[in-house]
Amino acid sequence: RINGERLWQSLMEMAKIGATEKGGVCRLALTDLDRQGRDLFVRWCKEAGCTVSVDRMGNIFARRPGRDNSLPPIGTGSHLDSQPTGGKFDGVYGVLAGLEVIRTLNDMNYETAAPVEVVVWTNEEGSRFAPAMVASGVFAGVFDEEYGLTRKDLDGKTMGEELQRIGYAGDLPVGGRKFGAFFEAHIEQGPILEAEQKTIGIVQGAQGQRWYEITMTGQEAHAGPTPMRRRKDALLGASRIVHEVNRIGLAHQPYACATVGLMQVSPNSRNTIPGKVFFTVDFRHPDDATLSKMDAELRACASRIAEEIGLQLQLEQIWYSPPVAFDKACVSAVQSGAETLGYENMPIISGAGHDSCYIARVAPTAMVFVPCADGISHNEVESATPRDIAAGCNVLLQAMIARANA
């Protein structure tokens, strides 16, 4: 059994880095705060006797040797970056649950056959730099390194520059590292486990996602003397698409999710008709064919709206992450762990993307979910109980030991 108190303390300690007034965390990828979080993690890992290495995408690997170090390690981990209005658990739970597994093995003087590694993946959130899961994607060969290092934030800074700046541009090549298996603990970030009163979600896979960037260009003009019929109002166009995106989400219930999360209006002046609006669309569905239908519907309505208002339309799908099915044996290992420990559990599909979705392409992978209050995440009020947090880590420990000794 892991030490739930120690794990909780570590979570609360890490949550001080980037703590917000409303009790959440803002620790955007590759900021100074991200560096502080990484430094703390590295210190803790070294104190736990691990050797730490960093690859060129800034992914951190903390290794606890096994009896046979020629065996591929059993990996676990997640991310330390957060949303602008993030919580104390999203990502960091998976990282510190991994560290707690190592600390527990140390406490027990337990030697696994295969080594164990805890990984911090860079920029999972996709908030400062789009898309999400960039560095685990490079690791898994989904993106090339050039692509990863050149992702830009809204100010034009690249991941490569920012990795250099915070001192986490490592020298290990990205990828090529074999894992015997990979497990990731995470809060569910949705309402299902709580509604079903289950402690553990046995994650079967994740829904698919499509992300878009849309720019609508009209014509700036004076809000006063410009008659309504002469306007090319880019914000009117963007607003109608927001409405349609919501309608597309509702049209593919149950399961579909459709969101416009980011919008930038230009010139953003009260008495000037907006000439340009940049915004994003996030579509999700567990069924790839439905996701394709949503894509077609978006393109159709965006073209129609642009034409109606006389706007130029630029619509680009910048990311496609297909639905993922996790490795059956790894999923079973998670389920056995939950059963052995007597936790109420249920199978679940992840609504969010996770680094494990990409790692699943290069290693047998599965995930462990625990409930979060009201199903709320990407919000400063995100919360989870010490009991559930400990339970998920205990399941992780069971699954990892089972695989490390298999």
Next chain:
Amino acid sequence: RINGERLWQSLMEMAKIGATEKGGVCRLALTDLDRQGRDLFVRWCKEAGCTVSVDRMGNIFARRPGRDNSLPPIGTGSHLDSQPTGGKFDGVYGVLAGLEVIRTLNDMNYETAAPVEVVVWTNEEGSRFAPAMVASGVFAGVFDEEYGLTRKDLDGKTMGEELQRIGYAGDLPVGGRKFGAFFEAHIEQGPILEAEQKTIGIVQGAQGQRWYEITMTGQEAHAGPTPMRRRKDALLGASRIVHEVNRIGLAHQPYACATVGLMQVSPNSRNTIPGKVFFTVDFRHPDDATLSKMDAELRACASRIAEEIGLQLQLEQIWYSPPVAFDKACVSAVQSGAETLGYENMPIISGAGHDSCYIARVAPTAMVFVPCADGISHNEVESATPRDIAAGCNVLLQAMIARANA
């Protein structure tokens, strides 16, 4: 007759300050660029023999003495600040047309009975600091000085601080200065004169305006695992209001204008459902009763939309500028000037607000409009012909001389 070439050269010289790549101007109120524009104007006025003074709102008065300096001066002028995507003529034309009148009087060695003054009013645009026409409003007693000096930009900087910083917090008290009459030359900023092929618009008055600030607050949540029916998406609410604002504008045709020009989304992250959106509404109508109807419709639809989505609504009217009728005698002076010079002209109502709308409360006031290409303003492509620019200034000269000697 004024020197059209000299006026044009001065306009082009001033347009270098804050020049944008697309041929426009970005010279936001009380920025360093605004200071540079003011400095150039002051230098030119001094070279033309004027005495220059500045009041506590940063309004600049350049005075050319008359024969009888106990007579109230005949004023003219406009503003030097611009929109973020502004043009070379909006405001600055009225200022430099005033200077050209003085230069012409100097060339002719012409002594008017009353003194003549050219005024630069601070922050007419209302873009960096809302509302528009703040400093002419304080001058006219519509706002008190405290209100004027505490207007904030989106970064929280006040007009008072920024006036100090750029060295234009003068020591003259604001207002109380009598004008025998006030005239303002301006581009129309709308399509009417061009469509009617008239050189001069005899401005009868201006339509009314209501400006609003709206904040919708919902709940940040993860774009992936949060089911559509559990969302409180503030951007969905704001987008529906944008659509309704447009509908309200269309419902009160002809004449009504309705615009959302500014929107800020929070946390503005692609995969987080927006928890808060701040945006503005700009309503205009020449008829005050219709403007009130538009107000009621906005309030009703905003409440309905907020309730439907489960959002908190904060809606505040931050500015009301009623329809204005200019002084009949001053309007006649403008008309006589146009007729004398043989310019095709027509009566027109201003779609935009102007400093003259407030000055009309404390002095007999009228305006001269000239056409601008395609009726486009608040846009970097804003343009006007040297011929029309000179014509408007000639009319201004006629009207001012007539009143200065009356």
